[in-house]
Amino acid sequence: MLSLGIESTAHTFSCAVIEKNGKNVRILSDIRKIYRPPEGEGIHPREASRHHAENSPNVLSECLDKAQIKVNDLNIISYAAGPGLGPCLRIGAIVARSLASYYDIPIYPVNHALGHIELGKMLTGAKDPLVLLVSGGHTMILAFLSKKWRVFGETLDITVGQLLDQVGRYAGFASPCGPKIESLALSSRHYTPLPYVVKGNDVSFSGLLSATKRIIPKGIESACFSLQETAFSMMGEAVERALSFTDKKELLVVGGVAANKRLSDMLTSICKRHGCKFFVAPKEYAGDCGSQISWLGLLESSTKPGEDLENTFVKQSWRLDTVQVHY
């Protein structure tokens, strides 16, 4: 079975083809084109969607070429229907709908966040993990229970990805700023106390954002170091609380921020203390990519037929914990 996945929730436009034969799963291709806003600025939804529209034909054909298949060979097409930026989501949906209606291929609108989790599980082999989803759109701790991913903890305001991006942009970097902040943090060991806010299993980053901006003039390296230490420790503690409450024996980290080495190191240490296995999505597939959409489409196609074209919606606000899982 051949599945095409189209991702366009935020800055990334990506197409990927996955082949599934029984238990054998292979990612045949995963092509991405990332919209880069000017330094010091964030994603402009209209500009990002323009970028996606302009690049979609090339990304799609490169993706099919690399997989060495034709559109006709595809068994299903899935696209990220939300959550994300409206104008961007619509580009992916339009591409998917056009292909599906012209070539008469079943179409699946899927949840982007669930895609992160399922791709992470597939690539790492985690069976029943507590999941930490950390990206520009999410900061959530989840576990699976009676047909849904349940939220055990989350951010009460901005996400960790937004936190890093907004601090980075304030300092004049180009977003996404995570990697730049990570590398700057490596050159300092000087910790400035910053607000540390854990409420039960939840975290709050807004105060940390303002406080970090304030200490940037005293040295960007130290600010980045203090920011990472504080933010990641908060998430570490929330994870620890959820681990000890749920008694899960596996932890899986997915999403763009999962690529951060310092965060991984902290979580590894936490897992050691709780006698639990640590899994992190491979760097290449941690962030937004077509594979997460393609793979989730394959899973959903095992239990239901494709969606009618008139129901191929996009939903900017589509919480992961409202999705019923039947596969």
Place this chain on the structure above:
Amino acid sequence: MKLVKKGAEADIYLASWNGQTSILKIRKKKEYRIDSLDQRIRTLRTIREARLISESKSFGVTTPIVYFIDEKKCMIYLQLIQGKLVKDLPPNKIIKISAEIGRLIGTLHKNGVMHGDLTTSNFILSRNHLVILDFGLAQKTDKIDDYAIDLRLFKEVLNSAHVQIMEDAWSSFVNGYRTILGAHVTEKVVSQVSVIESRGRYANVI
């Protein structure tokens, strides 16, 4: 000294205090946190927990007795409470006990204390008496928003760990809470819970 439970924050041991069996709660150094941050968090919480556990008794909420604290080592010796965690009770019992939890939390809030970590594993049912544990995240506050954060966390826990009985347990909790704080305040706090929920990511369609 026997390790009873590795909690999220602290290790819980069965120990002896002045010849008496007791619980020893140690907030050990966390390797993943840098020293200054780690020390600040552990010390602050140890002191806060000891203070608010004792203070809560003064307005009639049952908490373990604090025997001794060592703020340098971040240790607290506490009374051993025999019983069962609410988390492990049968579902219909949890629904019933939620009303009592509501009353206890109502009493705390009425006296300006938020608990900060209202999970079903922080309550022990001991000889038909409900005991609240773990005041590490507790604080003094008079803000409606803080009280609502307590309620929201309890709701989140029901919603994630006790899905089947969520509705019943939640309304039982709110009923209990209302008996202490009255309809007016309860209405205000519960509607603030909705406000907090709507702050959640992707919580409502725009």
